[in-house]
Structures are given as C-alpha cells and as structure tokens.
Amino acid sequence: MKKTGSQILCECLINEGVDVMFGILGGVIIPFYDTLPQYPQLKHILVAHEQGGAHAAEGYARATGKVGVCIATSGPGATNLVTGIADAYMDSVPLVAITGQVTRPLIGKDAFQEIDITGITLPITKHNYLVTDTASLAKIVKEAFFLARTGRPGPVLIDIPKDVLTSLTEFVYPDRISLPGYKPTVQGHPSQINKAARLINESNKPLIIAGRGAIISQAYDELKQLAEVAQIPVITTLLGISSFPESHILSYGWLGMHGMAYANLAVEECDLVIAIGMRFDDRVTGKISGFAPNAKIIHIDIDPAEIGKNVRVDVPIVGDIKPVLQSLNKDIDRVDHIEWISRMDTLRKEHPSINIRDTESIIPQYVIRQIYEITKGDSIVVTGVGQHQMWTAQHFWFDKPNSLITSGGLGTMGYGLPAAMGAKVAFPEETVWCIDGDGSFQMNIQELGTIARENIAVKIAIMNNGFLGMVRQWQELFYEKRYVATPLRCPDFVKVADAYNIPGITVKNKIDVIPSIKKAMETEGPFLLNFIVEPEENVYPMVPAGAALSEVLEEPLKKVRCK
Amino acid sequence: MLTSKHTLVAMVTDKPGVLNRAASLFRRRGFNIDSITVGHSELPHVSRMTIVVVGSSAMVEQVRKQLEKLVDVIKVADVTGEGTIIRELALIKVKAVSTTRSEIMQIVDIFRAKIVDVAADSLTIEATGDEDKLSSLYNMLRGFGIKELARTGCVAMVRGGAKSAAIDKESLKDIQ
Structure with a gap:
C-alpha cells in the first residue's frame, strides 16, 4: 500500500521504539503533525522553544539510554535546535533531530525559512541527512536511529523537505542496514x-x-x-x-x-x-x-x-x-x-575538600546536602551549568547508577529545566530534582509553561545568588573583582512560577531550608524553590585554568601543594 | 616534533557532500592539508580520495582516525613510503618569444613533459610526475615568466601486489 512520507516517518518512529517526541511545528512540518492523530502511540510534547525540546530529548535519552527525539520546523526552528545538538555531540547522547525543510524545488533559492541545517550541523552531528526522495526515507530513519544509539552514541539529524512528507510511495520497512563505513569495535583486542x-x-x-x-x-x-x-x-x-x-x-x-x-x-x-x-x-x-x-x-x-x-x-x-x-x-x-x-x-x-562550613546565611552547599539527605539520594538530579552544578556534583552523593544528568562537554547554561523535564517524562515514578542557578534557569525558563501544561512533576531548586556566579568567581580570583556584566537582576521566580500555576516558595532563612524541601517533595506536581543564597560564595577546590591538577587551590589563594 | 609529509588514501561512498564532510573536518580540527583530490575508483558508487598532509605521525594518525569516523568513509590507509607511486598533473603557461622558445622546449623534453598549446607569446606545457619533479620543472621555467599554473594535487597507489587501500567488495554490495 502506498503511504505518504509523513505516514512512513511515523511508522518508522514506532518501529524504532519511540514513545515520546519533543517539538514545535511550523509551516513545512505541518504535514507530519497532521498525520500524528493516526498514530496515537506516538506522544508529542509541545515545548516552548526548540532548544528546550532538544535538551528535553537529551534528558530523556540520558535517563533511559534510549534515543531521544526532537522535532522542529525549517529555518529558525532548526537553528534553535543547534545548541541542544551540539550538547548531545559533546556528551555522546543518542539523539535524533528531525527538521522540516522547504520543498525540493525551493532548496537553494533562499526561500522563506530556508536554512542549510545539514551544513550548519555538519561538525556537531555524528551524521546527518537531507532526504531527497520519499522512497529513501524509511532507510534513512532506520540508519539514523542505528547510528545514534550504537558505537559512541551521538546526535543524528534528518532534514525532510515538505514535499517529501506529502509524496506517496510504497512503504517497505528495511530489514537490515548497510553502512560499510561504520563498524564500531565492540570486543577489545x-x-x-x-x-x-x-x-x-x-x-x-x-x-x-x-x-x-x-x-x-x-x-x-x-x-x-x-x-x-x-x-x-x-x-x-x-x-x-x-x-x-x-x-x-x-x-x-x-x-x-x-x-x-x-x-x-x-x-x-x-x-x-x-x-x-x-x-x-x-x-x-x-x-x-x-x-x-x-x-x-x-x-x-x-x-x-x-x-x-x-x-x-x-x-x-x-x-x-x-x-x-x-x-x-x-x-x-x-x-x-x-x-x-x-x-x-x-x-x-x-584535604577533605567537601566539608560544609557552618554559616548563618544559606549557602548552596548546605541546601544541596539537605536535598540529598531528604531524598536519601533516591532521585535523578539534573543541573544547569555553573557554580550550582559543581556544588551539586560535590555535595549530593550519587549511589544510584546514572542518577546525575548534567551538561559536561558543552557546558550549556539553561540545560537543567528542559533536561529534567525529559528525564521525568521518561521515569514518571522517579523523583527528579532540577538544581539550577538563577542565571542558568533564566535561559530556558519558558519551559515552565511545558511543565505546567503537561503536569511534569519536576522539583526545582534555584540557588539564587544574584550573579552569573561562576564567571563572578573568575572575576574575583583572576580579574581583580571587576564584576563586569555578572550581577543579575532576576524576576521573582516564585511569581513567575505562580503565573504558570506552579506552586513555589522563596527561602531566605536557613531554618526554612529543610521544611521547604519537604514541602516540595510532599506536593504533587511540579514545585519551585527559590533559595536566596550567599551571593559571593566560591566553588572550591579549584584548579585554575592551565594549571596542573596538583596545583589545586583548596581555599582562597592557598595552594595545596606547590611544585 | 618531527613532521613529515604523509599521503593518505580514503575510499568513500559516492554521495553528495562527502568532500565537504572531509574538508570541514580538516578545517575544524586544525589539520593542515597540502592537497586533496577526489575521483572515481574501480568500484561503482565508491570514490577515492588522496590527501597529502604534513605533520607529526601522531597528528597524521588523528587525521586518519577522525576521517574513519565519518560514516561515508569506508577505509583510510596511510600509503606513505617507498612502495607508493605518487603522481600529479600540472598545466603551466609560460611566456615564450622566438628567442626563448627552443630553450623552453629543451627543458620540456628533459622533464618528459608535453607542449599542448603554442601561441605567439606563450607555450602551455602539460607535465605529470611526483611533486618534486613538477616543482623542479616549475623552478626551471620561472625565469621565463610564468603566466598561469594549475596543479591537480596528488593521486597515489601502492606498487605491485600490495593493496593497502583496497576494500572488501562484498561489504559494498548494498551501496547505491
């Protein structure tokens, strides 16, 4: 029986075991979305920004080990995926990104929302495809998933022109893959x-x-x-x-x-x-x-x-x-x-390194340790990028396999909220904490909308120090405290959450830290905790950029061992 | 670090964008490429790339491994060595007037090159050989005044029975 490219794409996704996709539609990819009601087993989660969709797919992939899928339209939809694709490339995350493209006769004509996304993503994908005829679509989708999840996993992008989605062809799902240039070594010599x-x-x-x-x-x-x-x-x-x-x-x-x-x-x-x-x-x-x-x-x-x-x-x-x-x-x-x-x-x-000082004010290390104590470590922890990320890695103790999801290679601020969303969608029964910074959180804050609409019960803890803290720390240590462009003026995050109907608490006193975490845990659905923390707390130990590991600074300007 | 000239031969699937993928890789990783050529091989749907790169052996090994990571690249071999035939073609348009024409023709003879076009004020010479031979010829002709030079970049093949760049044809039967 003949099927449209859109139908073929859906059938292939089901064959590959996809159960959820994160995306946003647009002009050229409407034919695909128009087909989705015929395939109710393919759940689509509408995100607020394509970058959020890519990170959500990453969060899903990293939590499950399965291939995450994100969808975007051509042009700006596709370019908005780029940071997420690059992040997946750096951290070897299995991801398939599907983008719409203008119709084949318009390619190369600088058509409305036409962008060369296969060219753009060449250095940040394991492989990518521009589908030039509907007959090759099934083979390409099968290859893409195979490449994304095998060997060293990574992102694969499939760019599909609108008229490839609408053309009819005989659908045959390929039973095997032929990639003579791709043979990962599994057994060691x-x-x-x-x-x-x-x-x-x-x-x-x-x-x-x-x-x-x-x-x-x-x-x-x-x-x-x-x-x-x-x-x-x-x-x-x-x-x-x-x-x-x-x-x-x-x-x-x-x-x-x-x-x-x-x-x-x-x-x-x-x-x-x-x-x-x-x-x-x-x-x-x-x-x-x-x-x-x-x-x-x-x-x-x-x-x-x-x-x-x-x-x-x-x-x-x-x-x-x-x-x-x-x-x-x-x-x-x-x-x-x-x-x-x-x-x-x-x-x-x-060199105890991770002792937590007793302070009157709230320091992030203390908050993170309390989250650890209250969850007893039984949580998937997702972070943004910055000081809070390092403190989480230091002060939450990870015993559960694969329980920390964080952006390492690319260091993508804004990663935390959407990635936590993807992890929670993958494992609805698990507790998922998003530990974020005030700067990082604002970079994908729009996904609060997705979390609210889909009732994705992510617990959010913001270490709000009013700075782009990691950069401020570098300015303090290496740029004589010239805090250029690091002080932030954040909105009231609890009010923002409230606007989305997400409950939240701002925590200013140390005595309220433990009860607020418990409250977040006890409340069904998503919850936001806005911890007002010590503004100029630094992350230690620290090996200055370019120094040897043995030249680690354990506390301000004191070298552990000089060589 | 000790650097030297290496010649790599890559067998790649004949798909649009393969050359772009390879070239983009060299640029991104900061590999300095002397020349890169691509053309048909003995197999349908498989192209043969020859890449000349100058660097330390560790750097050249990285080039080889990174190239092999490309899905469209089937095999890469470092064919540097005495058992390898390396050839390049050059077209050289050199100024020639009645007083210099015969001298130029003698040089062309010595280098076993060919004159493929004669005009009132120039000669166009076709020459093949390894890079050194073409450079020597160029140097000899420079004094007469070079009007244009076009070099193809190298292609390489291992002599005799050795087939370091050959690939298993069975594995290719599904390529289209």
Whole structure:
C-alpha cells in the first residue's frame, strides 16, 4: 500500500521504539503533525522553544539510554535546535533531530525559512541527512536511529523537505542496514586486554578514572568487580559520576577543575591510570604536561579517535566498556593495595575538600546536602551549568547508577529545566530534582509553561545568588573583582512560577531550608524553590585554568601543594 | 616534533557532500592539508580520495582516525613510503618569444613533459610526475615568466601486489 512520507516517518518512529517526541511545528512540518492523530502511540510534547525540546530529548535519552527525539520546523526552528545538538555531540547522547525543510524545488533559492541545517550541523552531528526522495526515507530513519544509539552514541539529524512528507510511495520497512563505513569495535583486542591485565597486576598504585562511557555501556557491575578484586581506588570524571557508588569504600570522588583535591592529588601520585570511557578533557586533566606524571596509562574507549588524542597512552583498548571489562576481569589478580589505599585515605583526611562550613546565611552547599539527605539520594538530579552544578556534583552523593544528568562537554547554561523535564517524562515514578542557578534557569525558563501544561512533576531548586556566579568567581580570583556584566537582576521566580500555576516558595532563612524541601517533595506536581543564597560564595577546590591538577587551590589563594 | 609529509588514501561512498564532510573536518580540527583530490575508483558508487598532509605521525594518525569516523568513509590507509607511486598533473603557461622558445622546449623534453598549446607569446606545457619533479620543472621555467599554473594535487597507489587501500567488495554490495 502506498503511504505518504509523513505516514512512513511515523511508522518508522514506532518501529524504532519511540514513545515520546519533543517539538514545535511550523509551516513545512505541518504535514507530519497532521498525520500524528493516526498514530496515537506516538506522544508529542509541545515545548516552548526548540532548544528546550532538544535538551528535553537529551534528558530523556540520558535517563533511559534510549534515543531521544526532537522535532522542529525549517529555518529558525532548526537553528534553535543547534545548541541542544551540539550538547548531545559533546556528551555522546543518542539523539535524533528531525527538521522540516522547504520543498525540493525551493532548496537553494533562499526561500522563506530556508536554512542549510545539514551544513550548519555538519561538525556537531555524528551524521546527518537531507532526504531527497520519499522512497529513501524509511532507510534513512532506520540508519539514523542505528547510528545514534550504537558505537559512541551521538546526535543524528534528518532534514525532510515538505514535499517529501506529502509524496506517496510504497512503504517497505528495511530489514537490515548497510553502512560499510561504520563498524564500531565492540570486543577489545585480546592481546591488548592481556597487556592491560599485566600492567594492572604489576602496579602498586593503580587508579581507575571512570567516565560517561561506563554509564553508557551500563558497566556498573564490571567496574565494581575490577575495583574490588584488585582493590583499586575509583575516581570519576564529572560525567562519570554515578558510574560507581560514591558511598563505596573505594570511591574517592571525582577529579578535574572543581573535583576533590584528594582525587586530583591521587592522579599525581598513582603509577597506573586505568581510564575507562573518558576522553581526557582539559577540565579533567588540567595542564596536560602535568597530568599523571608518574603513571602509565591504559585507555579503554569505543571511539578509536579518542585514543592518543590528548595524552600518550601505553595500552589502548578499543571496544565497548562492558565486554572489555568482562574480559579484563578474568585476568586480574586478587590483591590488596593496602599501602596505596591507606595513602588515599590520608590524602582524603588531609584535604577533605567537601566539608560544609557552618554559616548563618544559606549557602548552596548546605541546601544541596539537605536535598540529598531528604531524598536519601533516591532521585535523578539534573543541573544547569555553573557554580550550582559543581556544588551539586560535590555535595549530593550519587549511589544510584546514572542518577546525575548534567551538561559536561558543552557546558550549556539553561540545560537543567528542559533536561529534567525529559528525564521525568521518561521515569514518571522517579523523583527528579532540577538544581539550577538563577542565571542558568533564566535561559530556558519558558519551559515552565511545558511543565505546567503537561503536569511534569519536576522539583526545582534555584540557588539564587544574584550573579552569573561562576564567571563572578573568575572575576574575583583572576580579574581583580571587576564584576563586569555578572550581577543579575532576576524576576521573582516564585511569581513567575505562580503565573504558570506552579506552586513555589522563596527561602531566605536557613531554618526554612529543610521544611521547604519537604514541602516540595510532599506536593504533587511540579514545585519551585527559590533559595536566596550567599551571593559571593566560591566553588572550591579549584584548579585554575592551565594549571596542573596538583596545583589545586583548596581555599582562597592557598595552594595545596606547590611544585 | 618531527613532521613529515604523509599521503593518505580514503575510499568513500559516492554521495553528495562527502568532500565537504572531509574538508570541514580538516578545517575544524586544525589539520593542515597540502592537497586533496577526489575521483572515481574501480568500484561503482565508491570514490577515492588522496590527501597529502604534513605533520607529526601522531597528528597524521588523528587525521586518519577522525576521517574513519565519518560514516561515508569506508577505509583510510596511510600509503606513505617507498612502495607508493605518487603522481600529479600540472598545466603551466609560460611566456615564450622566438628567442626563448627552443630553450623552453629543451627543458620540456628533459622533464618528459608535453607542449599542448603554442601561441605567439606563450607555450602551455602539460607535465605529470611526483611533486618534486613538477616543482623542479616549475623552478626551471620561472625565469621565463610564468603566466598561469594549475596543479591537480596528488593521486597515489601502492606498487605491485600490495593493496593497502583496497576494500572488501562484498561489504559494498548494498551501496547505491
């Protein structure tokens, strides 16, 4: 039977297991939306801005591991997706973005709302497609989902001209995929795994650095087994948080610019780094020449191009983390690195890093710790980008696998609210907290409308310090306190929420912090907490940009260790 | 860091935008490309790209890996080495008057190049060879006055039985 491009697209989405899409329609994509009532199993959530739609799809994808889907029309609809697509690209999030395009005869004529979105997204997608005939649509959609979720996941964009959506063609769902240029390596090479095992068994001060790859691969058990059998301390990257339970005796926090001082110092002292699904980002390594100066490096990653890109590697293993660790674990000797573990404990004792000061005013660290205590850690936590993000990563303890959703690589302010929305849609039974800053929150504040209309019960906690806080901190430390363009004048967030019929409380006194969090938890539906916090609180520890990890500042202008 | 000239051969699916994807990758990653050529290969729907890049071996390895990440790129091989034939074609239009014409023709002979057009005040020369040969020819002719130069960039092939850039034809049967 012949079907329209729109019908074919819907059938393909259902075949790929899509149950929800986030989007906004517009002129050229009306034919697709017009078909949606024929396919009630495809739920569409209308967002307020396409960037919110892209981040919501990311939040959904990161919470579930499934492919998130966002939809936009041509021109400005498509360009508004760009930040979300770039964010997904940097953090390896499986995403399919579908954009409408002007009709084929108009392409290249600078038609109304025509934009070359495949050109624009070339460097920020894993792959992208401009569909030039309806007959190839099904094949392209199948390929797009396959590419997005396999290998190193990432965003794939499909640009579909309006007349491709309306043309009729015989619909045949392709039963297989042929991509001769795309063959991700899953199993690690046995001889490399063997070499790695030997290095691990010979090392005296091994250190695991787990990244988001361990979460994507769901290698939680394998990672734990490796750590426990050989008694290897585990630190994570920011995006690797919740790959390994933070209350585990072998967990030593996370490393990098605002990571724990003891984690950063451990990198300096260790004699072997076992890097698992991470990519040696500059925020993680600090000055690259000073990174792990005494260590050999084993690097396991599914993307061969990541190996040797930023640091020299002694044993590279290309493959999916889970099967690679399964093979590796077979060759690991049961040992106890008593001296090394006790050295790690000493480092932690000497550089506690995440103690919370007793203050009269509200400091964000305290609020975040209370959210942790009250939820008992049983929550998906989503953040924006800035100081609050670092404090959340430091002071909420993540034991539940894949429970922190945060924008790492791109550092996208405004990520929190829409991503939390996507996570909550994916898991309606779970508690989802969006911990945000006043600056970051305002960048996608319009999604309060979506949350209200769809009654998406996200609990929002804003650390309102009246500044673009992270930049203000840099200005304080490195620009002699010249606070250019960082002071904010925010609206009353509770009033804004009220306008959307979302209840909220402004919290100014420390004594009200705990009751307000409880109130938010007890109230059905979304709730907003506006915490007025200490305006000039800084995030420590801090490794200044360009410094080595060992040059971490533990408190204002005091170096832990100078070299 | 030690840098040297590397020649990469990439087999790519013959789809619109493939050259753009490769070129965009080089620009974005800051890879400095000497030349890039693309044309048909022995296989239908598969094009062959030759990329000449100057850099350290670590940098060239990154170029190769990043290229291989492109979905439309089937295989990339570094064919740098003595067993590789590298050729380029150049068209050179050089000023020539009655007093210099025969001298130019002698040089063209020595380089086993061809004169493909003669005009009252110029000669157009077609030459093929590796990059060094074409550069030497150019240098010899420079004194006469070069009016125009067009070089194609290199294509490369490994000698004899070795087929470092060859790909499994079976894996390509579904390409259209």
